[in-house]
Amino acid sequence: MEDSEEAPAEVHHYNEIHEVPWDIQNYWSQRYRIFSKYDEGIWLTDDAWFGVTPEPVANKIAADLAGAAPDGRIILIDAFAGAGGNTIAFAKTGKWRRVYGIEKNPAVLQCAKHNAKIYGVADKITWFEGDCFEILKNQLKDLAPYSVVFASPPWGGPGYRSDDVFSLRTMEPYSLETLFKEYSAFTKHMALYLPRTSDVQQIAKYVPDGQQATVMHYCMEGHSKALCVFYGDFNVS
Ligand SMILES: C[S@@+](CC[C@H](N)C(=O)[O-])C[C@H]1O[C@@H](n2cnc3c(N)ncnc32)[C@H](O)[C@@H]1O
Incomplete structure (x- = not known):
């Protein structure tokens, strides 16, 4: 996607597990079931993963x-x-x-x-x-x-x-x-x-x-x- 918008400070797109806070690693490992287009640059706050x-x-x-x-x-x-x-x-x-x-x-x-x-x-x-x-x-x-x-x-x-x-x-x-x-x-x-x-x-x-x-x-x-x-x-x- 062509997109030059800047993410607010609390918004992330994690690419590697070592970047991911421990309490959402389990959710991150299921990222493609949450958003199949995750790799296209999906944004989430850390809290949003749970919901x-x-x-x-x-x-x-x-x-x-x-x-x-x-x-x-x-x-x-x-x-x-x-x-x-x-x-x-x-x-x-x-x-x-x-x-x-x-x-x-x-x-x-x-x-x-x-x-x-x-x-x-x-x-x-x-x-x-x-x-x-x-x-x-x-x-x-x-x-x-x-x-x-x-x-x-x-x-x-x-x-x-x-x-x-x-x-x-x-x-x-x-x-x-x-x-x-x-x-x-x-x-x-x-x-x-x-x-x-x-x-x-x-x-x-x-x-x-x-x-x-x-x-x-x-x-x-x-x-x-x-x-x-x-x-x-x-x-x-
Ligand atoms: C369980 S999450 C929704 C997840 C959403 N269905 C999804 O798939 O991404 C609940 C959301 O409601 C928001 N929220 C809580 N109270 C609200 C209110 N009174 N009005 C609007 N949003 C509210 C929270 O900030 C949170 O993002």
């Missing part, structure tokens, strides 16, 4: 959402864009009139913008730097009738792995209740990407009587990587 949705999972979620969205929903808003793993996959489907990516950390947002260029989808995405809850209420409110919200919130660090059942009530910094309330003030069509061991009873609490939500597990190499809950009128099969 990126690996490309095959992001592609499958994007295909599912594209196939299942209700008629008239032509805009996809990725509320926690991170380094762009999901946002790029949504843009690649060609399904959406526009994809919006919101990220509050400026350096991480720079990564997402840069990575979207590498994948050739920069012109399909509008980026916002800031708090997704505020941006939905203010800048994006007129798009609500046409939109689907996707959210891959922080899960509170790698500690989520040790829980047999992960509580979405104590998820940090945003509980499921906060996410659901905030997003449902904007749209009832939302997909939330959550830990694989998330408490299904807590997920069910937000489904109106007689209606349904779909929970899909996304797997790699025979293991569930995470689940996605689809609230609203999605036709996921």
Whole structure:
């Protein structure tokens, strides 16, 4: 890619394992599963490595959402864009009139913008730097009738792995209740990407009587990587 932009100080593209901080070496060794175009100059902050949705999972979620969205929903808003793993996959489907990516950390947002260029989808995405809850209420409110919200919130660090059942009530910094309330003030069509061991009873609490939500597990190499809950009128099969 021709690109003369300069990376912010906290953004890196590691080429050799000896450059990589020890706690992300395991992630770096899986870099091509995270971004198949890693060698084309993918940017990440050290923290962003922990949260990126690996490309095959992001592609499958994007295909599912594209196939299942209700008629008239032509805009996809990725509320926690991170380094762009999901946002790029949504843009690649060609399904959406526009994809919006919101990220509050400026350096991480720079990564997402840069990575979207590498994948050739920069012109399909509008980026916002800031708090997704505020941006939905203010800048994006007129798009609500046409939109689907996707959210891959922080899960509170790698500690989520040790829980047999992960509580979405104590998820940090945003509980499921906060996410659901905030997003449902904007749209009832939302997909939330959550830990694989998330408490299904807590997920069910937000489904109106007689209606349904779909929970899909996304797997790699025979293991569930995470689940996605689809609230609203999605036709996921
Ligand atoms: C799990 S990561 C998202 C990873 C992303 N799906 C990807 O594949 O690269 C969550 C991101 O949400 C951002 N974030 C946290 N609170 C936010 C908020 N209120 N509004 C927007 N972004 C927020 C964090 O900075 C972090 O980059």
